[in-house]
Amino acid sequence: MGSSGTPDQPLRVAIVGSGPSGFYAAGHLLKSKSHPDLNIQVDVYDRLPTPWGLVRGGVAPDHPNIKAVSRVYEKTAAHPEFRFYGNVEYGRDVTHEDLHARYHAVIYAVGAQTDRRMGIPGEDLPGSWAATEFVAWYNGHPDYRELEFDLSSERAIVIGNGNVAADVARMLALTREELAQTDVADHALDVLAESGIKEIVVLGRRGPAQVAFTNPELLELGEMTDADVVVDPRDIEVDPLSRRWLESEAASAAARKNVDILTGYAGRAPAGRRRRIVLRFMVSPLELLGEDHVEGIRICRNELREQDGGLRACSTDTIEELGCGIVFRSIGYRGTPLEGLPFEERRGTIPNEGGRILDEQGGPLRGDYVVGWIKRGPTGIIGTNKRDAQETVDVVLADLDAGRLNDPADPSRETLEELLAERAPDHVTYTGWEAIDSVEKAAGEPHGRPRVKLTRTEELLEAARARALGVKPARPRARRPKRPAPAPGKPRCR
Ligand SMILES: Cc1cc2nc3c(=O)[nH]c(=O)nc-3n(C[C@H](O)[C@H](O)[C@H](O)COP(=O)(O)OP(=O)(O)OC[C@H]3O[C@@H](n4cnc5c(N)ncnc54)[C@H](O)[C@@H]3O)c2cc1C
Known part of the structure; x- marks a missing residue:
């Protein structure tokens, strides 16, 4: 050769x-x-x-x-x-x-x-979801379109402090008008727009200096049309270990800026918007509660300890329970x-x-x-x-x-x-994809949307084939926007 x-x-x-x-x-x-x-x-x-x-x-x-x-x-x-x-x-x-x-x-x-699991009791209860599933559903991935998310409870919990967690929190807080300008899958649009969720609590296991949000994603949470961002000032007090790290050369400019953004949020008075995005820090989930469905979450307070050259979150005996009807874990893809x-x-x-x-x-x-x-x-x-x-x-x-x-x-x-x-x-060849693309864009155009996605494999294949056969494929229908505690044990460090 x-x-x-x-x-x-x-x-x-x-x-x-x-x-x-x-x-x-x-x-x-x-x-x-x-x-x-x-x-x-x-x-x-x-x-x-x-x-x-x-x-x-x-x-x-x-x-x-x-x-x-x-x-x-x-x-x-x-x-x-x-x-x-x-x-x-x-x-x-x-x-x-x-x-x-x-x-x-x-x-x-x-x-x-796939996604990483939390490995805690209650994780498989109905109402406990991987963010991967929710994201794929609202983006119209054919394998996930039949999932049913019950957004009728008042509080949702999002576990994780990265950009995917921020996306999930934002998608739960957008208004119908905002959603209707996007390419969100039609099957998700109504469910999200009619959601009863009033409070989205985002849980981070470490402190404000360690969040994995990028600065723009964190800033966006403070700019929602109809949701206040809420941070308890006590929750973002930077501990001495993190303070030392932030002042060292090891800390990134992005981490320092995140702390500034969160400090700004903690000083804000809620403006009385319809929803609240509450950012909590130094807490870890211990158990999802409920018999047949998620009804709450038990969390523990963490403290940071230096371990293996990094700052690890270690559980303390301070336990809390929060009522909620739906939980999204967003702790990493796999x-x-x-x-x-x-x-x-x-x-x-x-x-x-x-x-x-x-x-x-x-x-x-x-x-x-x-x-x-x-x-x-x-x-x-x-x-x-x-x-x-x-x-x-x-x-x-x-x-x-x-x-x-x-x-x-x-x-x-x-x-x-x-x-x-x-x-x-x-x-499907590239020509077939171009046919799908033009069908989706044409369906979105009259509604000021970038596209209306085809979300069933059969519909996608039909649109791709139609070009090859010279047939006019059926357009997807676009929705018009309507009017408007476990016993305290040995600390676990993660
Ligand atoms: C929810 C979410 C939001 C994000 N938002 C942003 C953002 O706003 N900005 C940003 O810069 N980055 C963002 N990212 C990160 C970005 O999407 C990733 O960095 C990037 O997509 C990784 O690219 P990849 O090609 O490795 O994987 P992927 O994008 O996952 O592509 C893998 C492809 O392989 C295909 N595939 C899988 N298995 C098979 C198989 N057996 N046979 C054939 N095909 C297969 C899949 O269908 C898929 O099309 C986001 C990530 C996630 C999860």
């Missing part, structure tokens, strides 16, 4: 997953500065009929400017040697063996498909294993070195690479995946130069398409 990437034999690369990391990897490969004359073909797969991963299915609907990053990916997709195969699932429709028989390199960009590949259970990632997947002995698996959240864990913003993808693409191209890529038996596009026609006859 070693002759791929030449005029006679294009370098064939498969990317499994069409979220930011997959698309950045495709873009870097198709426009490689180090290999400007490379003859390359890039095929991107996704288990959904639609591309963009969490940009479509995670980023909050009221953040259209962030969703607009997809324009960058559209430019990559316009490259003549790019192909999209949506509605094709790795592990179900295509296997490791199938891809290795057809590609010189496979890059896995599957993200983190990757899941993929057929034919090693998996690092503890971190929920695929073991790798700079993007090269490692086998159990720690040696590189020939032709297998990884990028994005499944490579480094569920951290970082969309832009983080751009740098990350560059690192992975650099090792793919270094392995090309060194003759260390996979040697596929049949690297032709024609036989691949034959395989897909047999295994995944309903696959």
